[in-house]
Amino acid sequence: MSKSSYCHNVCQADEQVASQVFVAGATGRLGCRVVLELLRNKKLKVRAGARNPEEARNLVKTATDYGILTGDAARRLTVVPVDLEDEDSIAPAVGNAGRVRPLLQYLLLAI
């Protein structure tokens, strides 16, 4: 994906909501920690991007069952499908999130 199309997709969201954060790679080692940390702030909602949302929702359920994620945090978490290799999937996944926390390798591609 080119730098310009990446930025276009990510910046396309209008009426951005600063309290809503999109995290790509949310199922990964770093991503899931970022998601958990963000959800500690009760003012934030997280859109967690995953290539396999069904699998990611199962992870959320397991984390909730084991008390890793509180019910309140789970309610502020939305799993959204995204594949960063598929640029058409990016804007719908970001939605109106005012903050984007991409995977490091894609961030590096974009700068």
Ligand SMILES: NC(=O)c1ccc[n+]([C@@H]2O[C@H](COP(=O)([O-])OP(=O)(O)OC[C@H]3O[C@@H](n4cnc5c(N)ncnc54)[C@H](OP(=O)(O)O)[C@@H]3O)[C@@H](O)[C@H]2O)c1
């Ligand atoms: N872990 C560290 O200590 C560390 C330190 C410095 C830098 N980093 C860098 O940080 C990044 C993440 O590291 P990690 O350890 O968390 O890796 P990881 O556990 O392998 O997780 C990678 C994540 O990226 C997602 N992903 C891969 N390709 C994707 C695509 N095309 N579209 C959307 N999502 C995609 C994976 O989703 P799926 O579930 O769909 O596979 C998974 O959630 C990497 O660039 C790594 O080099 C990591």
